Amino acid sequence: MADDDEKESTPMNWINNYVRPRLARLVAPKEVPDNLWIKCPSCGQMLYKRDLEANLNVCHHCNHHMRLGPKQRLTTLFDDGRYALIELPKPAVDPLRFRDTKRYSDRIKDAQNKTGQQDAIQVAHGDIGGMKTVVAAFDFSFMGGSMGMAVGDGLVAAAKLAVLQQAALIVVPASGGARMQEGILSLMQMPRSVIAVEQVKEAGLPYIVLLTDPTTGGVSASFAMLGDIHIAEPGAQIGFAGARVIEETIRETLPEGFQRAEYLRDHGMVDMVVHRKDLQATLARVIGLLTRPGPGASVVKISRAAAPAE
């Protein structure tokens, strides 16, 4: 979003100062609250917020999958939108006493106030297709979904719960990578999260990664690439190195669709790219195939969750 604003502010000044404000007044008059309309970052269409939410935050013009918060995510994945959140451990806050242009402890507080959440992950359990499932969903709006100790602890807790309940584990990353304000401790969440999902796999339970936009850096290079099954949302950015870093290193322009979900599927890293509206049914089918091998087990009633309301 910030990038789009920057791009649009570069053309000649008169466009910005004269034409755009007038257009803005025509399209979104002052008396209508801004948040009723959302501009699709892909096709530029103005979308009525309620319609967009009813469509699971997918643009009905171009099918662009916008980000989905953890609450809506969990609602869309579990049967009838029913699930129970678990309380997550509260690790030490800001052990490095990190400060850049701002204190990390203040950044955390701001993010907590903005999201109403403790950190960038939520863990819930419930049924998917009638089968016990634990879902750990990242919250990109909380410091870019970055993985620090709280997120690592959340993944460890999710894995433990899955083993305890003999449930499948689904992790839904939406993260730019490690939380650098936690320094080496954030890097250590890579092995920690790997151990967590390993425990699920060793218990003979399905571990499924639902890759959403974005899944990059230390998150993609740890638990997110170790699933039994990798399902990605259309257009999601998935990769290790940032596009800018690659361009600066090799001094080449990146190919079309680079690091997008479809590109990863074509290069063998993702099993399938699935539209958001089909995720629940797909997950239910996959978990059923992996855990209910007997004949006649396929009659699993799948109820599509109602549109997330928030």
Added chain:
Amino acid sequence: MVQTLEFEKPILELESKIEELRHMTSSGGVDVADEVSKLQGKVDRLLKTTYAKLTPAQKVQVARHPERPHTLDYVERLFTEFTPLAGDRRFGEDAAMISGLARFRGRACVVLGQERGHDTETRLRHNFGMVKPEGYRKAERLMLMAERFHLPVVTLVDTAGAFPGIQAEERGQSEAIAKCIETCLKVKVPIVAVVIGEGGSGGAIAIAAADRVLMLEHAIYSVISPEGCASILWRSAAQSGEAAAALRLTAQDLKEFKVIDGIVGEPYGGAHRRREETIDLVGDAIESALHELRGLDGAALLARRRQKFLDIGQSLQ
């Protein structure tokens, strides 16, 4: 040809003065020899005091010093019968990841480590120590082989990070690193890792999820380079000194956070001044780490390794 570090300038000035005086010795008398030893004492004291209180930013420079011993220097001096093994059996060979069978003080093992190179030719050959997916997959292959033959694994960590490139992404850099970490946390043979220079993020942890993680006294180990961190958080790479301090990337910091198990002291003046001495000290540290792990049941070893990582950060306030 030792490269000059800014903070070493006073030391180097004294050293060149000594050099001048030494040239005069042939013509001069006892006074000159006296003066030389006096200056040498001064240099030693200065080195000791300077290196005892290096700032994080200075440690970054020392850790990346081109004269610092690199993986192949360690392999050459510490290992015998080194038998390099190439290729991931899927795509190709990656010379950034040194890998092979060898004997460490008589005992067979698998040795792995990133090699940065020391001149233009070798830097290019080893891709500046930036490993591609095939390098991590080769490491994975060798760790699994080590397990099959009950051989311990020694890894030497020295990389700015995994290689960022189009083909590396296409071949699954993320998956390769993830699998390599997973393999470290799966094999039932001892793994000892030593961060000898720069432990750069995911590219480093890929071969450092070990039973014993050691670090040289002036090595660094971080989630992101100070330059990268500064350009993101301060929006200017010029703030990398502040970022280096904020990231707490020194061996001393990491020991305090219980992320590493031990620090290997460097001879005063840093590893780049006393290369062989440093390598031998690392060798002794590896030997005692392997000794501690020897004879442990594989399953117990693995359980302890995993618990060690799960415990990281749990006791912090």
